[in-house]
Amino acid sequence: MELVFSHRMESMQPSAIREIFKNMADPSIIPFAGGNPSHEAFPVKELENIARIVFENNPITALQYSVTEGYPLLRDAVKSFAQSREPGILHPGDDIIITTGAQQAIDLATKALVNEGDTILCEDPSFIGALNTFRTYRANLVGVELEEDGISVEKLEAALKEHPDAKILYLIPNFQNPTGGTMSLEKRRAVYDLCLRHHVVILEDNPYGDLRFAGENVPAIKTLDTEGIVCYCGTFSKIISPGLRVGYAIAPAGLVGKMVVAKQCGDIHTPILNQMICCQFLQSCNVAGHLSALQKLYRGKCSLMVQAMEEHFSRARFNSPEGGLFVWCTLPDRIGLMDFIRAAGEAKVAVVPGTTFLPDTSRPCHSFRLNFSAPTNQQITEGVERLGRVLDQMLR
Amino acid sequence: MELVFSHRMESMQPSAIREIFKNMADPSIIPFAGGNPSHEAFPVKELENIARIVFENNPITALQYSVTEGYPLLRDAVKSFAQSREPGILHPGDDIIITTGAQQAIDLATKALVNEGDTILCEDPSFIGALNTFRTYRANLVGVELEEDGISVEKLEAALKEHPDAKILYLIPNFQNPTGGTMSLEKRRAVYDLCLRHHVVILEDNPYGDLRFAGENVPAIKTLDTEGIVCYCGTFSKIISPGLRVGYAIAPAGLVGKMVVAKQCGDIHTPILNQMICCQFLQSCNVAGHLSALQKLYRGKCSLMVQAMEEHFSRARFNSPEGGLFVWCTLPDRIGLMDFIRAAGEAKVAVVPGTTFLPDTSRPCHSFRLNFSAPTNQQITEGVERLGRVLDQMLR
Numbered sequence: 001m002e003l004v005f006s007h008r009m010e011s012m013q014p015s016a017i018r019e020i021f022k023n024m025a026d027p028s029i030i031p032f033a034g035g036n037p038s039h040e041a042f043p044v045k046e047l048e049n050i051a052r053i054v055f056e057n058n059p060i061t062a063l064q065y066s067v068t069e070g071y072p073l074l075r076d077a078v079k080s081f082a083q084s085r086e087p088g089i090l091h092p093g094d095d096i097i098i099t100t101g102a103q104q105a106i107d108l109a110t111k112a113l114v115n116e117g118d119t120i121l122c123e124d125p126s127f128i129g130a131l132n133t134f135r136t137y138r139a140n141l142v143g144v145e146l147e148e149d150g151i152s153v154e155k156l157e158a159a160l161k162e163h164p165d166a167k168i169l170y171l172i173p174n175f176q177n178p179t180g181g182t183m184s185l186e187k188r189r190a191v192y193d194l195c196l197r198h199h200v201v202i203l204e205d206n207p208y209g210d211l212r213f214a215g216e217n218v219p220a221i222k223t224l225d226t227e228g229i230v231c232y233c234g235t236f237s238k239i240i241s242p243g244l245r246v247g248y249a250i251a252p253a254g255l256v257g258k259m260v261v262a263k264q265c266g267d268i269h270t271p272i273l274n275q276m277i278c279c280q281f282l283q284s285c286n287v288a289g290h291l292s293a294l295q296k297l298y299r300g301k302c303s304l305m306v307q308a309m310e311e312h313f314s315r316a317r318f319n320s321p322e323g324g325l326f327v328w329c330t331l332p333d334r335i336g337l338m339d340f341i342r343a344a345g346e347a348k349v350a351v352v353p354g355t356t357f358l359p360d361t362s363r364p365c366h367s368f369r370l371n372f373s374a375p376t377n378q379q380i381t382e383g384v385e386r387l388g389r390v391l392d393q394m395l396r
Numbered sequence: 397m398e399l400v401f402s403h404r405m406e407s408m409q410p411s412a413i414r415e416i417f418k419n420m421a422d423p424s425i426i427p428f429a430g431g432n433p434s435h436e437a438f439p440v441k442e443l444e445n446i447a448r449i450v451f452e453n454n455p456i457t458a459l460q461y462s463v464t465e466g467y468p469l470l471r472d473a474v475k476s477f478a479q480s481r482e483p484g485i486l487h488p489g490d491d492i493i494i495t496t497g498a499q500q501a502i503d504l505a506t507k508a509l510v511n512e513g514d515t516i517l518c519e520d521p522s523f524i525g526a527l528n529t530f531r532t533y534r535a536n537l538v539g540v541e542l543e544e545d546g547i548s549v550e551k552l553e554a555a556l557k558e559h560p561d562a563k564i565l566y567l568i569p570n571f572q573n574p575t576g577g578t579m580s581l582e583k584r585r586a587v588y589d590l591c592l593r594h595h596v597v598i599l600e601d602n603p604y605g606d607l608r609f610a611g612e613n614v615p616a617i618k619t620l621d622t623e624g625i626v627c628y629c630g631t632f633s634k635i636i637s638p639g640l641r642v643g644y645a646i647a648p649a650g651l652v653g654k655m656v657v658a659k660q661c662g663d664i665h666t667p668i669l670n671q672m673i674c675c676q677f678l679q680s681c682n683v684a685g686h687l688s689a690l691q692k693l694y695r696g697k698c699s700l701m702v703q704a705m706e707e708h709f710s711r712a713r714f715n716s717p718e719g720g721l722f723v724w725c726t727l728p729d730r731i732g733l734m735d736f737i738r739a740a741g742e743a744k745v746a747v748v749p750g751t752t753f754l755p756d757t758s759r760p761c762h763s764f765r766l767n768f769s770a771p772t773n774q775q776i777t778e779g780v781e782r783l784g785r786v787l788d789q790m791l792r
Contacts, residue, residue, distance in 0.1 A: 001625050008507070047459065051448075064638065101664055104662060111405060112405045113400075133661040136658060228399070243457075243460050255399055261405065265499070269641070
């Protein structure tokens with residue numbers, strides 16, 4: 001029988017990145033397309049040891065059902081961790097929920113706040129995974145221009161006025177995905193004030209904040225949140241392991257309460273073994289030392305990529321990010337983006353076309369995203385050289 | 397700021413069972429309310445050993461991002477397992493998705509199929525976790541009377557005629573939650589034919605199928621599904637561990653495809669470590685031996701409960717299920733259900749009022765659900781005795 005799907009899903013396509021991902025098993029393809037942490041980044045020995053200890057000391061807790069809001073000891077450990085990384089992030093009316101990755105925190109917040117047809121504002125471009133979630137709720141997705149130091153405040157104000165039904169502003173203030181840029185403190189303050197005035201919840205997604213390898217930390221928007229309008233999403237995917245799928249949201253207690261109910265209906269709770277592993281890692285390992293090792297690793301990989309691009313890819317524009325996992329690159333005007341992506345693919349280099357990240361995918365785009373965490377150093381050098389040859393050929 | 401929640405969530409309340417759960421840490425309360433497997437049911441040593449092997453042999457796969465549809469080796473292992481338990485369950489057009497528990501399979505299928513206002517038919521009473529999921533999609537929930545051998549075919553036919561917008565029929569054919577009853581093969585065939593004729597997808601939830609400890613196995617409705625209208629949900633929660641949160645759906649490939657896209661937006665993928673643990677368990681442990689040990693364990697607990705009820709609770713009506721985790725009990729007419737539940741609580745016995753399981757919670761109900769897997773044998777005897785004293789007191 002021909003099945004009829006819901007309106008929300010009938011036009012949804014699999015994420016282009018997830019689809020590219022499936023081909024990444026081919027070792028001859030240079031993987032600049034994903035957002036995977038480096039294999040060297042995983043604290044394998046510590047996690048192996050912790051898993052053994054959890055099974056030895058507390059197997060029943062690890063294997064039995066638990067409460068939806070999260071393993072209580074992990075919730076406390078995450079509060080301390082977040083507070084140490086972002087002083088002032090917890091406000092008196094806030095609560096915390098442990099989620100199956102930050103992706104689920106985004107999903108639950110949207111489920112709790114957005115009706116079909118409501119507007120969600122976001123940076124343009126922005127993270128495809130979040131945009132697709134918003135699309136499954138049939139939100140009216142409105143992109144706001146992204147400048148070098150963050151979203152355009154002027155254009156945000158205009159968008160808020162134009163869309164009084166806006167419910168959420170979705171932001172990745174640190175090392176934005178895909179552009180790698182960071183929002184200035186001045187803009188964070190201005191954006192907070194604007195959203196407060198317009199009764200819009202800020203969904204602050206900060207997967208990369210702990211991966212700063214240059215420049216000065218800028219406080220999270222959540223630290224400014226005296227009025228309870230910010231839902232802050234964090235994750236252990238980039239600093240411990242994405243395969244464990246443990247993330248969290250810190251948000252006003254009323255919103256967390258609704259997210260908990262939504263999560264009960266979604267997956268009951270995040271796996272307890274995984275929560276206990278993350279908890280033990282935060283409690284007993286040298287987290288600061290681990291983070292600075294990660295930062296050093298990615299600083300090296302990023303500068304290797306940027307240097308190779310300066311050498312082989314100087315006819316395009318690109319940034320040199322202060323953290324995160326991505327470099328954003330804009331081609332010369334006369335080069336067609338999809339022609340370039342295809343030619344790169346033929347040269348066995350996978351990158352993600354910028355169109356993937358557009359709230360309005362029909363807008364013209366000349367940029368693409370490169371990831372420097374997943375490839376080896378040798379792949380970085382070799383891959384950028386290949387991209388350089390592809391571009392040179394196209395410009396000839 | 398006062399946050400405004402979405403219509404779908406504004407009236408949703410936390411699951412009564414999940415809330416009761418929070419109090420179950422109090423060891424003086426006899427836990428007849430949950431649906432937790434017995435602690436004795438967990439293959440702790442095997443899982444500990446498997447986790448160690450996974451970390452030793454394949455840590456990067458366990459910790460890195462993976463594909464949304466599930467760890468490929470687990471998908472194959474689950475297909476073999478399901479096929480061995482339910483011969484003929486896989487049809488040529490079917491595919492499989494690994495989910496974060498069967499709860500997520502229910503959520504994803506609903507997301508893929510149901511628009512706001514569409515009708516979902518279900519047994520009355522039925523599993524609160526699924527009913528609440530349907531409510532978050534603002535479905536029109538229509539309960540159909542449940543008889544001893546399954547849903548009333550006559551009433552189902554009337555309901556299908558009355559609700560041409562019905563998209564899903566949700567069923568728990570084996571050891572139904574909450575009633576413990578099992579649908580006859582004759583009814584399974586009749587229900588399948590009816591749904592095919594009315595273009596309604598059957599969401600077949602089978603968490604307890606492997607926990608049959610008496611009587612003969614009845615084939616899953618999915619084994620009848622030559623036309624591709626059944627989405628079969630399975631889980632390892634009751635036979636390996638609920639804390640690991642690994643479930644699956646076997647369904648027509650088109651529906652699985654939509655569920656995969658919905659899952660990308662929900663939690664990207666189910667944790668890989670957990671999938672690898674379940675995979676290794678299926679591949680290398682004595683699964684048949686483990687299942688028969690579980691069946692023996694629950695056969696003993698169930699008969700202990702039923703015997704104690706025959707002795708102390710004979711003024712109420714109750715069934716003797718052939719499997720699963722629950723006994724369903726109906727009080728004498730003159731006893732108010734909530735008065736009884738309260739008095740039981742005061743006697744420190746937690747049971748779930750039947751109203752919790754009603755699609756229409758305003759319908760009168762005189763029944764409650766008892767769980768025999770979580771309490772110890774001593775708690776079963778003691779708890780039923782206390783319930784007997786409570787009832788005697790109220791009947792005096």
